Amino acid sequence: MDFFKDIGEILSTSEYMSYIWSGLKTTLIVSLGAATLGMLLGMLVAIIKISAQTNKKLKVPEIICNIYIGIIRGTPVALQLFIMAFAILAIRNFPLEITAILTFGINSGAYVAENLRAGIMSVDPGQTEAGRSLGLSSSTTMMSIVIPQAIKNVIPAMGNELIALIKETSIVSMVGLIDLTFAAKIVGAGDKMADYFVPMMVVALFYLAIVYILTFILRKLERKLRESEQHISDKKAAKVQAKTTKKLNRIQTRYDKYVAGLKTDTQEDM
Numbered sequence: 001m002d003f004f005k006d007i008g009e010i011l012s013t014s015e016y017m018s019y020i021w022s023g024l025k026t027t028l029i030v031s032l033g034a035a036t037l038g039m040l041l042g043m044l045v046a047i048i049k050i051s052a053q054t055n056k057k058l059k060v061p062e063i064i065c066n067i068y069i070g071i072i073r074g075t076p077v078a079l080q081l082f083i084m085a086f087a088i089l090a091i092r093n094f095p096l097e098i099t100a101i102l103t104f105g106i107n108s109g110a111y112v113a114e115n116l117r118a119g120i121m122s123v124d125p126g127q128t129e130a131g132r133s134l135g136l137s138s139s140t141t142m143m144s145i146v147i148p149q150a151i152k153n154v155i156p157a158m159g160n161e162l163i164a165l166i167k168e169t170s171i172v173s174m175v176g177l178i179d180l181t182f183a184a185k186i187v188g189a190g191d192k193m194a195d196y197f198v199p200m201m202v203v204a205l206f207y208l209a210i211v212y213i214l215t216f217i218l219r220k221l222e223r224k225l226r227e228s229e230q231h232i233s234d235k236k237a238a239k240v241q242a243k244t245t246k247k248l249n250r251i252q253t254r255y256d257k258y259v260a261g262l263k264t265d266t267q268e269d270m
Helices: 002-012 012-049 056-074 075-086 096-124 127-131 138-153 154-176 180-187 197-228 235-267
Strands: none
Touching: 002 012, 002 154, 002 197, 012 056, 012 096, 012 154, 012 180, 012 197, 056 096, 056 127, 056 154, 056 235, 075 096, 075 154, 096 138, 096 154, 127 138, 180 197
16 A cells, blocks of 8 residues: 555655656657667668678778677677766766767667668669669669668567667666656655655656557557558559650650661661
């Protein structure tokens, strides 16, 4: 009974809830910011590593990307956070939220890059050949055809990475930020509830709610994409057909002009 009484006390006390809401805000800001940075960085690294297989000019960037992935995946994220906060970005009044976002974003980017690279490699090479045959450039084919399919293939892995990222942010209190976990520690301190168990359980429910909502959204997205991949929509098919017809008509016009020119030259020779 005391357990539920203490939970009610936390939820009904504005002072306690203010710490928890503030911690939730920090957790969400760091998680969303790091996820966005990690996605952009991971996509860039994955494209460089894939493109380097056919473009010798990208060999040096590929080596840099391999070193980046090796270092990030081979060292603890807590150590990376310490190095970023107390060495690289040890600047007076520099926002700790930005430090945390950069740290977790760079860390997440290494894992996202490998997931995306695996997704890109799983796309049928015929998709790239089809895009190139329509006159699309390599970059347009990659961004418009290959990567959308790759992202669809790695949504489960990306979802797991995002969930892990949210839980990893619980260590940001090590550099002075008040997140959900540290908020529970404040509420459970001796000058307040003098009990860490109940506040930690309340915060655990917040984490569970975030993960459940995220999982629900990812499942809905995955199901919708699975349904849409069965057939190309009529509108999109008509657009592709119109573009192809236009290109063929242009080729036919050039061919007709070429034949007419040959006939003219032949008549003049006669």
